[in-house]
Amino acid sequence: MSASSTAEVPFVPKTKVGRITDFVDERVGGSGILREFGRKVFPDHWSFMFGEVALYSFVILLMSGTFLTFFFDPSMAETHYTGSYTPLTNVEMSVAYNSSLNISFDIRGGLFFRQVHHWAALLFVASLGVHMLRVFFTGAFRKPREMNWVVGGVLLILAMAEGFTGYSLPDDLLSGNGLRIIDGVIKSIPVIGTYISFFLFGGEFPGTAIIGRLYVLHILLVPAMILLMIVIHLFMVVVHKHTQYPGPGRNDGNVVGYPLGPVYAAKAGGFFFIVFGVVALMAAMFTINPIWNYGPYDPSPVSAGTQPDWYIGFVDGALRLMPGVVNDFHFEYIIFGHVLTLNVLLPALVPAGIIFTVLFMYPWIERWITKDNREHHVLDRPRNAPTRTAIGVAGFTWYCVMWAAAGSDLIATHFHVALNDVTYWLRTLFFIGPIIAFMVTKRVALALQRKDREIALHGRETGRIVRLPHGEFIEVHAPLDDYKHYKLVGFESPSPLPAEPNEHGVVTPKEKRRAALSKWFFEDRVAPATPAELEAAHGHGHHEAIESGEEHKSLSH
Amino acid sequence: MGNHSDGSPNHSGTVATAGQNVVEKFQDPGLPPHRLRLADTDPRAAKRAERQVAILFGISVIGTVIFLVSYFAIDLGQDSTIATIRTQNLLLGLGTAFAMLGIGTGIVHWAKALMPDHEVSEERHAIRTEEDRQAAVRIVEDIVEETGIKRRPLIRNTLLGAVALAPLPALAVFGDLGPRPDNTLAHTMWAPQDGKLKRLTRDPDGTPIKASDVTIGSAFHVIPEGLNELQEGKLNAKAKAVVLLMRLNPDDLTISKGRETWSYNGIVAYSKICTHVGCPVALYEQQTHHLLCPCHQSTFDLTKECKVIFGPASRPLPQLPIAVDAEGYLVATSDFKEPVGPSYWERDEHERLINS
Numbered sequence: 001m002s003a004s005s006t007a008e009v010p011f012v013p014k015t016k017v018g019r020i021t022d023f024v025d026e027r028v029g030g031s032g033i034l035r036e037f038g039r040k041v042f043p044d045h046w047s048f049m050f051g052e053v054a055l056y057s058f059v060i061l062l063m064s065g066t067f068l069t070f071f072f073d074p075s076m077a078e079t080h081y082t083g084s085y086t087p088l089t090n091v092e093m094s095v096a097y098n099s100s101l102n103i104s105f106d107i108r109g110g111l112f113f114r115q116v117h118h119w120a121a122l123l124f125v126a127s128l129g130v131h132m133l134r135v136f137f138t139g140a141f142r143k144p145r146e147m148n149w150v151v152g153g154v155l156l157i158l159a160m161a162e163g164f165t166g167y168s169l170p171d172d173l174l175s176g177n178g179l180r181i182i183d184g185v186i187k188s189i190p191v192i193g194t195y196i197s198f199f200l201f202g203g204e205f206p207g208t209a210i211i212g213r214l215y216v217l218h219i220l221l222v223p224a225m226i227l228l229m230i231v232i233h234l235f236m237v238v239v240h241k242h243t244q245y246p247g248p249g250r251n252d253g254n255v256v257g258y259p260l261g262p263v264y265a266a267k268a269g270g271f272f273f274i275v276f277g278v279v280a281l282m283a284a285m286f287t288i289n290p291i292w293n294y295g296p297y298d299p300s301p302v303s304a305g306t307q308p309d310w311y312i313g314f315v316d317g318a319l320r321l322m323p324g325v326v327n328d329f330h331f332e333y334i335i336f337g338h339v340l341t342l343n344v345l346l347p348a349l350v351p352a353g354i355i356f357t358v359l360f361m362y363p364w365i366e367r368w369i370t371k372d373n374r375e376h377h378v379l380d381r382p383r384n385a386p387t388r389t390a391i392g393v394a395g396f397t398w399y400c401v402m403w404a405a406a407g408s409d410l411i412a413t414h415f416h417v418a419l420n421d422v423t424y425w426l427r428t429l430f431f432i433g434p435i436i437a438f439m440v441t442k443r444v445a446l447a448l449q450r451k452d453r454e455i456a457l458h459g460r461e462t463g464r465i466v467r468l469p470h471g472e473f474i475e476v477h478a479p480l481d482d483y484k485h486y487k488l489v490g491f492e493s494p495s496p497l498p499a500e501p502n503e504h505g506v507v508t509p510k511e512k513r514r515a516a517l518s519k520w521f522f523e524d525r526v527a528p529a530t531p532a533e534l535e536a537a538h539g540h541g542h543h544e545a546i547e548s549g550e551e552h553k554s555l556s557h
Numbered sequence: 558m559g560n561h562s563d564g565s566p567n568h569s570g571t572v573a574t575a576g577q578n579v580v581e582k583f584q585d586p587g588l589p590p591h592r593l594r595l596a597d598t599d600p601r602a603a604k605r606a607e608r609q610v611a612i613l614f615g616i617s618v619i620g621t622v623i624f625l626v627s628y629f630a631i632d633l634g635q636d637s638t639i640a641t642i643r644t645q646n647l648l649l650g651l652g653t654a655f656a657m658l659g660i661g662t663g664i665v666h667w668a669k670a671l672m673p674d675h676e677v678s679e680e681r682h683a684i685r686t687e688e689d690r691q692a693a694v695r696i697v698e699d700i701v702e703e704t705g706i707k708r709r710p711l712i713r714n715t716l717l718g719a720v721a722l723a724p725l726p727a728l729a730v731f732g733d734l735g736p737r738p739d740n741t742l743a744h745t746m747w748a749p750q751d752g753k754l755k756r757l758t759r760d761p762d763g764t765p766i767k768a769s770d771v772t773i774g775s776a777f778h779v780i781p782e783g784l785n786e787l788q789e790g791k792l793n794a795k796a797k798a799v800v801l802l803m804r805l806n807p808d809d810l811t812i813s814k815g816r817e818t819w820s821y822n823g824i825v826a827y828s829k830i831c832t833h834v835g836c837p838v839a840l841y842e843q844q845t846h847h848l849l850c851p852c853h854q855s856t857f858d859l860t861k862e863c864k865v866i867f868g869p870a871s872r873p874l875p876q877l878p879i880a881v882d883a884e885g886y887l888v889a890t891s892d893f894k895e896p897v898g899p900s901y902w903e904r905d906e907h908e909r910l911i912n913s
Contacts, residue, residue, distance in 0.1 A: 041679040078791075084637060105642055108633055112649045144684055177836055180796075181852060184834025184899035194742070194901045198735040204742070204793045205835070209735075241681055249588030249678065256588065256678045266668035273661030277654045284650020299796035300760050300778060300829065302837045304851045320853045324833065324871035332871035334905045341900035343871045344834055377681060409854060419854060420867055482586040489583045531581055 042264045043244035043257035047138075050131035052268060056275040057124035058226065064117040065166075065219065071107055073099040074169065074215035076208040085292050093171075093296035096211045100170035100291055115283035121166060122288070123279060125159045125311040132156060136362070136392050138379035140243045142372070146363035148236040153360050155229045158222055160311050165218040167289075167309050171211050174289075176297030178308055180205060181316070188344035206297065243379050246490055248483040252377045305410055310403070314355075317405030318347035321427050351402060355395065369517045371497060383452070384491045386445035387521045390438045397437035401429045442524065449526035455480065456488040456529040457537040489528045496522045588676060596670050606670035610663045617659025624652030743907035745797040746781040747877060748892035756782040757802060757826065757879065757887040765886045766802065771824050776841045777802040779826065781889070797897050799829040799837065800877050802887070805846060809860045816862070819878040824887065826877040827863050830898040831855055833870035848874065872900065 013022040025031055075095035081088045083098070085105045103110035132152055135141055141149035164182075168175045183205045186197045202209030241255050250256050258264045282288075294303065308316050324331055324343040331343035358365075366388065367373070382389040404411065405426045412419040459477035467473050480488070499507045499515035596603040627648035631641060706713050747755055756765040760778040763785040771777065779800040787794060807823035819825075827848070831838050836852035846859040847866070855868030863874035875897050878890045895908045 039677075041677050084633070085639070105639075106633060108628055108631075108645065109649055111642060111646045112653075115646070115650075116653075177852065180836060181834045184836075187899050187901040188834075190902055192902075194738045194903055195735075197901075198738045199731070200735070202735045204790075205796055206792050239684060241679075248586050251585065253681055254678045255681055256676055258674070259677055263668050263672045263674065266664050266672060270661045270664030270668065273657045273659075274665065275661075277656075277658030277661055280650050280653035280657055284647050284654060297792075298761075299792060300780070300799045300837055300839075302839045302851050304840065306836075306852055316853075319834065319869055322869045324855065324869045325865050330871045332900055337905055337909075338902050339900045339904040341871065343869050344899065347869070375684075409851070423854065423868075483589040486583060486586055490585060528582075531583055 037238075038261050039259040041241075041255050041257045041259055043242050043250075043255060044264070044267075045245055047134045048242070049271065050127050050134055052271055053127035053275055054124055054131055055230065056272045057120045057127060057279070058230065059272070060120040060276055060279055061117060061124060062223070064113045064120060065223075067113045068103060068110075068117055069219055071099060071103045071110060072096070072169070072215075074212045076171065076206075076211050088292065088295070091296060094211070096169065096171040097291070097296045100172070104292060112283055115286075115288050116279055117166075118288045119282045119286075120279050121163050122310060123275075125156070125163055128152075128156050128159050129311075132359075133392070133396065137382040137389055138243070138245075139376065139385055139388065140379055141363045142376040143363075143367070144240055144375050145236070145243075146367075148233060148240070149363055150360055151229055151233045151236070153356065155226065155233065157356065158226045158229065162218065162222045162226060163309055163311055165214045165222060167312075168214050169211060169218060170289075170291045171297050172291040173294040173297055173301065173303065174291075174306060176206065176299075177302050177306060178312075179210065180299070181319070185319075185344055185348045188341045188348070190338070190340060190345075206299070241377070243377055246378050246381065246487065248486045248490070250378055252375060255377070305413070307407060307410070313406035314399050314402040315348060315352055317402040317408070317426075318351045319344070320408055321402065321405045321423065321430055322347035323427075351398070355399065358395065369514055369521055370494060371514075372494075381491065383445040383448040384493065386442045386449070386524065389445050390442035393441040394434035394438040398430070398434045401426055401433045405430075446524055446526055452488040453526055453529050456485055457534055489530075491528055493525050493527045494522050495525060588678065591675055594670065594674065603671065606666065610667045610671070613659050613663030613666060615659070617656045617663065620652045620655025620657070620659055622652075624649055624656060627652060738903070740907060740910065742797075742898075742901065742904075743896050743911055745892055745897060746784060746794045747798060747800075747889045749889075750783075754880075754882065754888040754890060756882070757800065757889065758782050758784075760799065761785075767885045768821060768824060768881045768887055769885060771802065771804045771887075773804050773806060773823065774843050775804060776843070778829070778839075796835075797830065800826045801829045801838065801841065801848065802826045802879075803841060803846075803859060805859065809846065811861050813862060816876065816878075818880070818890070819876055821879055821881055821887070824879065825859070826879045826887075826889070827857075827859075827874040828877065828893060828897040829874075831870060832865075832872040832874060833868070833899060835899045838874065 011022070013019045021030075073095050077095045078092060079095050079098050081091050081093055081098055081101065083102050083106050085101055088101065100114075103114055105111070135149065135152065164178075168179050183197055183201065186200065187193045189196060197205065200210065200213070201207040202213070242257070244250050244256055258267075295301075307313070322331070322343055331346070332339065332341040334340070380388075382392075405423070408422045408426060409419060411417070412422050459479040462476045462478045464476040465473055466476050479485070496519040497515065498518075499511045501507045502511065596606045627645055631645040631648070633642065633645070701707060749755060757777075757779045758765050758781065760780045763780065763782070765782065766777060766779070779802045780795060781798050781800075784791065784794055784798065802824065804822070804824045807820075810820065810823065810825065812820065829837050829839070831850040831852070833850065833853055833855050836850050838848050838850045838855070838857065840849040840851055841847075841859075842849060848857040848859060848863065849855070850868070850870070853869050855870035856866050857863040857870070857874050858866045862876060865871060865873060875893045875895050877893055879887055880890045882888045892911070894911060896904050896911070
């Protein structure tokens with residue numbers, strides 16, 4: 001009806017705002033956009049907020065970073081400090097460090113913005129990491145979202161690069177030593193390492209070019225790439241629509257949640273201010289990166305207990321764990337007159353390489369093993385995919401061992417244990433930690449599945465103890481309502497998929513390997529309870545007795 | 558479509574769940590009934606929630622005022638102290654935090670308590686329909702056909718060649734990012750200049766060190782004479798030349814062949830740059846005669862010519878040959894006999910160069 005009337009009489013806005021809106025709408029087609037997205041449904045769950053935290057931290061980083069660029073000078077020219085922080089008065093330092101001190105002490109709000117920027121950066125990488133863990137453990141990376149998982153992985157690498165370049169800019173003692181470590185790692189690269197080092201630093205370390213170069217990367221190139229990746233990431237979220245947790249009424253063909261306007265937009269929009277508020281609170285109360293305590297960069301001193309920012313920790317920890325000499329075997333040796341320094345090269349590249357390779361390839365690995373080419377929009381509860389969950393925890397444990405190793409000296413001093421012992425233990429855990437984590441996690445997941453099955457079949461424990469006429473005590477179990485019950489039984493539990501012959505009737509060795517992996521993946525499984533099993537459970541003598549007992553009791557009330 | 562194991566839009570024949578469909582499954586009971594909140598049924602509760610939201614927004618206003626007042630009222634003039642800056646930082650931060658949290662919690666409370674909380678179910682649509690795919694294939698075929706690129710391989714091949722080569726200048730222009738390494742890493746400032754041996758001086762003030770100043774058990778951070786007077790490249794020179802000087806009981810030292818003249822009376826000098834990745838090896842354990850790198854805990858045994866006894870380093874710290882000049886000051890008799898610092902591809906070549 002309204003469509004025909006608008007066709008006859010052109011719409012004429014009545015108010016001034018209406019006229020402006022109509023003017024814009026006629027030229028950009030806003031109505032169509034609003035019609036498409038205004039009521040778009042978003043599922044709701046607290047674990048979906050990690051990605052939001054990352055996005056909002058990035059917005060905070062852009063805002064606080066812009067403020068900092070107005071005052072920061074990335075020059076490595078020498079100067080003498082004359083600012084208001086008296087302990088450093090007249091100390092020789094680079095202009096970059098000098099301007100960082102001025103931002104901290106002589107520009108009103110500068111210290112606050114520096115702290116907001118640094119805290120937000122730590123939060124940005126942390127929330128990215130937790131978000132990726134959530135996506136992994138719930139199987140959200142499965143078709144059709146494999147490529148978006150890869151974009152997320154690229155974002156994690158970019159975020160680490162962005163963090164490290166920013167961390168180095170103040171040219172303080174701590175970050176300077178960090179750069180020196182990077183230089184040492186780069187020099188260990190065979191054939192081209194020395195050249196890369198000279199090209200990066202514009203000559204010998206530290207030179208006078210590196211801060212300016214990192215500055216351009218930090219404020220232009222890397223943020224632009226991050227922004228591009230975020231746009232791609234969110235575009236794909238719109239294309240795919242959000243995943244949802246399993247539950248009654250939710251399936252792969254629908255999306256259940258709140259409409260974008262008003263509830264979801266209000267919650268998500270309000271959450272930005274909450275994230276900003278929390279970051280501001282941390283910046284107000286907790287000192288981060290007090291560069292004035294470290295002093296300007298000087299190649300000679302170093303403070304004990306030096307730490308990189310947390311997200312670089314796992315690489316630094318791997319560097320610490322690697323022994324340079326085992327008995328009389330040196331990991332550095334000379335081949336054809338050239339030095340191959342494996343004691344640096346291996347720990348710097350191999351663990352990070354393995355982590356990111358497996359991370360990027362995992363969706364395809366699982367897809368190959370399961371031969372599952374269906375779209376998945378309903379998430380897995382981690383317990384319902386025991387092997388995947390165990391793989392994830394094993395990887396996470398491996399990462400954490402390396403990360404802990406970056407603080408081996410602090411562990412030793414805080415817990416009064418020998419530094420060497422800490423290193424020996426962590427070296428051991430580096431190898432057996434993931435294996436233990438895998439086994440324990442898989443058992444825990446299976447146990448939780450069994451618990452779910454038990455509750456689905458026999459009801460929940462009510463805490464009510466009943467004495468039967470013949471003197472036996474039993475606890476009354478109450479059946480769940482249909483909705484809670486469905487949550488415990490409404491999942492699929494794949495069983496191993498045996499090797500299948502290809503179109504020529506041949507079972508290829510690759511297919512045999514796939515079948516072996518499938519067996520490893522799904523051999524230990526707890527199937528969801530079925531209606532027949534529930535029937536059987538209820539037909540059990542005891543339960544009848546309890547239920548009739550209950551009935552009897554309720555009648556007598 | 559009801560249950561999620563086979564509810565996908567494009568159901569392929571390859572289903573991972575062998576035998577899964579045989580077993581009867583529970584039916585999805587559908588969305589649970591909607592439960593009303595207190596504010597939905599009780600107008601007083603709704604009014605209360607409304608007031609709470611308004612109070613939260615009010616707190617935000619107070620936060621903004623706190624920020625503005627502490628920005629303008631606290632002046633970071635010449636007489637300001639660290640305490641002033643701390644106070645201002647705290648107030649600016651708390652102001653911002655209240656301003657933001659007030660708005661944020663207010664909006665979220667509003668959404669959760671007052672906005673409709675009916676969950677809605679929306680159909681998912683196929684990301685790609687077969688119809689679209691066929692249409693897209695036809696379009697691409699038409700485009701390819703109209704360019705004639707298949708019929709004219711000469712154009713295709715020359716274009717590929719041109720496009721492949723065109724980025725080369727973009728790589729070439731980075732050729733001046735840094736100089737070629739050449740032999741710079743092989744040398745340090747310790748090489749005698751015009752026949753004059755360099756004195757060992759204290760870091761950072763550059764005063765020379767007399768052998769008699771170095772008592773047993775003491776350690777000095779050392780830089781070469783003339784470093785502080787450098788106009789250019791001071792940090793580059795320092796990054797290679799820093800040295801640790803220690804004196805031990807001469808009996809404790811194991812001295813290998815060829816190094817007999819490198820120490821003086823139990824006084825030894827070693828490069829301070831770790832052979833692992835280049836941190837300064839700044840910690841000297843006087844009792845055990847161990848040198849420890851605080852970055853990655855490489856440990857070197859001073860009594861065994863700084864052999865690696867723990868940690869990730871693989872090579873001993875290079876030793877600086879020292880002696881005493883006519884006035885009793887410590888001097889370096891030559892440059893290091895090997896490149897200092899972390900290993901690099903050409904390092905062995907450079908070592909041979911130094912010793913030839």
